[in-house]
Amino acid sequence: MSTKELVRAALFTAMICVVTILIRMFQPVVVIPFSLQPFIMLMAGYLLSPRAAFLSMSAYIMLGLIGIPVFSVPPYGGPAYILVPTFGFLIGMPLAAWAASRMIRASNLWNFIAAGIAGIIVLYAIGMPYMYIILNFYLEKVVDVIQLIKIAVLPFIIFDLIKIFIASLLAVDLSSRLDIERTYTT
DSSP: OOHHHHHHHHHHHHHHHHHHHHHHHTSOOOSSOOOSHHHHHHHHHHHSOHHHHHHHHHHHHHHHHTTOSOSSSTTOSSGGGGGSTTHHHHHHHHHHHHHHHHHOOSSSHHHHHHHHHHHHHHHHHHHHHHHHHIIIIISOOOOOHHHHHHHHTTTTHHHHHHHHHHHHHHHHHHHHHTTOOOOOOO
16 A cells, blocks of 8 residues: 555544544434444545555544544443444444445446445444344343344434435545546456
């Protein structure tokens, strides 16, 4: 990875930390808080290489797990955070950013939207089973799949689709301004 790419990856790590802390300050504590984390994750996927996007989101998780209070719900950081039901969505972010970045073949709106949808699908595919396991087996709250969809998907899917659209519009503009050419040949 080039120095420029490392700096961009670090910038996205810093942005997700700052955005999470700011949102946390202005909303009450809820089970799954409104978050701009998927938006930043999508932007990292859109503007970074797959490896840099993965590393950027992984660095955010590592910062939180070593104890820096960058996560959105109590305990805000430290290794105990792995027992928070929403931690699975954090685990999904590096893979979702990687998947979104990997899918982009050209810097146009429809590519970004399709990649964003794929990224959000990966995020939910990892986050929901993790939440199910923590709620049912660690917290011993009986939650079936329908209830899980009601608490983890339905309140947020419209917002995530809006985030995909806005991030895609922004990525089209930033790709041209930053001269980021997204053509991969596998």
